[in-house]
Amino acid sequence: MEKTYLMIKPDGVQRNVIGEIVSRFEKKGFQLVGAKLMQVTKETAELHYAEHKERPFFGELVDFITSGPVFAMVWQGEGVIATARQMMGKTNPKEAAPGTVRGDFGVTVGKNIIHGSDSAESAEREIAIFFKEEELVSYTKLMDEWVY
Ligand code: RTP
Ligand code: MG
Numbered sequence: 001m002e003k004t005y006l007m008i009k010p011d012g013v014q015r016n017v018i019g020e021i022v023s024r025f026e027k028k029g030f031q032l033v034g035a036k037l038m039q040v041t042k043e044t045a046e047l048h049y050a051e052h053k054e055r056p057f058f059g060e061l062v063d064f065i066t067s068g069p070v071f072a073m074v075w076q077g078e079g080v081i082a083t084a085r086q087m088m089g090k091t092n093p094k095e096a097a098p099g100t101v102r103g104d105f106g107v108t109v110g111k112n113i114i115h116g117s118d119s120a121e122s123a124e125r126e127i128a129i130f131f132k133e134e135e136l137v138s139y140t141k142l143m144d145e146w147v148y
Pocket of ligand 1: 052057061090091109110111112114115116117118
C-alpha cells in the first residue's frame with residue numbers, strides 16, 4: 001500500500017495543532033503506520049532538504065526545521081501521497097485554500113506548518129531518513145472495509 005512522509009514542523013508543534021492535523025488524516029480514512037515527536041539534527045535537515053541546497057532560503061529552512069521538535073509521521077492509503085498534498089494546500093499559506101492545513105493554520109511561507117512528500121521517490125527517501133524499518137507497523141483496521 002502507498003505510503004507518504006508527513007511532518008508537522010516546529011511552528012505546528014508550538015501552535016498546538018498536532019491533534020487537529022492528525023485528526024484530519026484519520027477522518028479522511030488514511031492509516032497512521034508510524035509517528036514520533038523528535039528533534040531534527042542539522043545533518044538530517046540538510047539531507048532531507050538536499051534538493052533546496054542552492055536556494056537562497058536553504059540556511060533559514062534548516063535553522064527553522066531544527067529550531068524545535070517536529071512530529072514525524074508515516075501515513076498509508078490509496079493515493080495518499082497526492083491527496084495529502086491537496087489536504088496540506090499550496091506551499092505559501094497566502095495561496096492555500098481554506099480547508100487545507102496551510103490555508104487554515106499558516107500565514108507565511110517560512111512557517112507553513114507541515115511537510116509532505118511530493119512523489120513516490122521522495123516518500124521512499126524521506127521515510128528512510130526519518131524512520132527505521134522496525135518503527136513502522138503493519139496492522140489491519142476493521143474500518144478499512146468501509147473506506148475501500
Ligand atoms: P514541503 O517540502 O515543506 O512539504 O513544502 P513544498 O513541497 O510545498 O515546498 P518546497 O518547494 O519543497 O519548499 C520547501 C519548504 O521551503 C520553504 N520555502 N521557503 N522563503 C521562501 O521563499 C521559501 N520557499 C519555500 C517552505 O517552508 C517550504 O515548505
Ligand atoms: Mg517539498
